[in-house]
Amino acid sequence: MTRNQIAEELPNLAESKLTALVVDDSFVNQTIHQKLLNRLGIENDVVTNGKEAVDVYCSGRNYDLILMDMDMPIMNGIQATKRLREMGIESKIAGVTTRANEGEKKEFMEAGLNDFQEKPLTISKLLSILHKLNFYVQT
Amino acid sequence: MNTTVVAQLQRQFQDYIVSLYQQGFLDNQFSELRKLQDEGTPDFVSEVVSLFFDDCSKLIDTMSRSLERPDNVDFKQVDSGVHQLKGSSSSVGARRVKNVCISFKECCHVQNREGCLRCLQQVDYEYKMLKTKLQDLFNLEQQILQAGGTIPQVDIN
Numbered sequence: 001m002t003r004n005q006i007a008e009e010l011p012n013l014a015e016s017k018l019t020a021l022v023v024d025d026s027f028v029n030q031t032i033h034q035k036l037l038n039r040l041g042i043e044n045d046v047v048t049n050g051k052e053a054v055d056v057y058c059s060g061r062n063y064d065l066i067l068m069d070m071d072m073p074i075m076n077g078i079q080a081t082k083r084l085r086e087m088g089i090e091s092k093i094a095g096v097t098t099r100a101n102e103g104e105k106k107e108f109m110e111a112g113l114n115d116f117q118e119k120p121l122t123i124s125k126l127l128s129i130l131h132k133l134n135f136y137v138q139t
Numbered sequence: 140m141n142t143t144v145v146a147q148l149q150r151q152f153q154d155y156i157v158s159l160y161q162q163g164f165l166d167n168q169f170s171e172l173r174k175l176q177d178e179g180t181p182d183f184v185s186e187v188v189s190l191f192f193d194d195c196s197k198l199i200d201t202m203s204r205s206l207e208r209p210d211n212v213d214f215k216q217v218d219s220g221v222h223q224l225k226g227s228s229s230s231v232g233a234r235r236v237k238n239v240c241i242s243f244k245e246c247c248h249v250q251n252r253e254g255c256l257r258c259l260q261q262v263d264y265e266y267k268m269l270k271t272k273l274q275d276l277f278n279l280e281q282q283i284l285q286a287g288g289t290i291p292q293v294d295i296n
Contacts, residue, residue, distance in 0.1 A: 027190045028227040035175050035183060071222065098226045120230040122171045 018135060019062075022046040023053045023080065024069040024096075029119070033067055033096070036126050049073055050080025057084060063091050064135070067121075070097035070108055078111045085112035092133045096121055140287030149291050152279045159276070160295050164269055169232030170295055185277050188270075191231045195266040198224045199259065206255055217255060218247040224262065235265045 020042050022033045030046045037044040042065070047053050049072040066084075070077040081093055094115040095108045109116055115132045117125045159165045169184075176183040202220040205213050225240035239262045246254035280290050 026194070026223065026227055026230070028187060028194060028230050031187050031190060032172070032175075032230055035180070039175060039177075071226075098222075098229060119226065120168050120171070120232075122168075123174070 018042045018064045020044040020065040020067060021053060021056065021061075021063040021091075022067050023048075023050060023072070023077065024067070025049055025072040026069070029069065029121075033121055036121055036123060037067075039123065040126065040130075050075030050077060050083070053080050054083050054087070057087065057089055062089075065129075065133070066091050066093045067096050067129075068093050068113070070095060070099055070104070078108055081108070081111040081113060092135075094129045094133070145283060145286045145288035148279065148283045148286060149288060152276070152283060153291050153293055155276060155279060156293050157295065159272055163234050163238075164272055166232045166234040166237075167295065168230065170293075172231060173292075185273075188231055188273055191227050191233065192266060192270050194227045195224065195236070195262070199263050199266075202255075202259055206252060206259065209252060212250070212252050212255075214247050214250050214255075218244065221247060221258075228266075233266070233269055236262060236269065239265055 018041075020037050022030055022037070022044060024030050024033065024046070025048050030048075034044055034046060045056070045061075045063075047056055050068075051074045053066065053068070054075065068077045068081060072080075075083070077095060077097065081095070084091070084093065092114045093112060094117060095105075095113045096117050096119055097104075097108065098119045099105070099108075105116055115129050117129055156165075160169075172184050172187060198220045202217050205216045205220070221240050221243045225237055225244065228234075228236040228240060239258055243255065243258035243262060246258055283290055
């Protein structure tokens with residue numbers, strides 16, 4: 001998609017200055033997810049597991065959106081999502097995982113997700129997350 | 140710029156990349172990665188696939204050690220490795236590698252060591268084959284650019 005096409009989908013994106021945190025232990029996925037976010041003009045950081053995500057929030061950082069993988073060492077996505085919600089974190093959290101059976105999806109959603117997408121992520125899946133989470137209406 | 144040479148190289152590139160999809164080496168996710176490549180990040184695809192091939196090498200090595208002794212196989216660890224490999228192959232569009240991982244997971248699930256060893260061999264073969272094919276593809280891209288041309292957008296669908 002060109003920048004103009006993306007701007008048509010999300011007219012207020014340019015002014016929104018959204019921030020996102022990529023939480024994934026795979027370097028392949030980190031690179032792809034960061035590139036997708038960069039393409040949409042969303043500032044982003046990356047951490048490699050759920051505990052690092054929690055630590056980042058404990059250090060006072062905040063993000064509009066978290067792209068949370070499920071399977072990670074030390075602290076997985078379900079544990080991290082639960083922990084962040086217990087801490088009162090209201091950032092939108094989108095679970096992004098290859099695990100798509102209904103039981104696993106339900107468990108992940110119930111941990112406190114706002115949305116869920118199956119990997120691999122693409123521009124249109126990321127746009128779908130942003131639409132679902134109403135980011136396009138923020139200015 | 141020799142436009143005939145560029146056109147020939149572009150044609151070669153187009154035919155080659157289409158053949159990789161037709162032969163099942165790549166799927167649509169690879170096209171999605173190519174769409175993300177731009178002037179600011181002209182090596183994005185080759186960097187991502189390079190990370191993928193590093194993953195393959197490390198995970199295959201770990202799984203091989205886990206499967207070494209017939210009396211002491213940690214199938215949970217092997218399954219974890221296959222899961223990671225399946226994930227990253229899916230993320231780059233490495234279709235054949237991903238498909239072997241699906242069978243590999245089944246073998247782990249039923250704790251079939253012989254089946255796992257066959258799958259391990261197969262996944263090793265497939266990732267190395269893909270690595271060679273993509274290296275040829277990237278070389279063609281470089282030749283087009285050096286001849287002053289642009290890399291064609293190829294619509295696979």
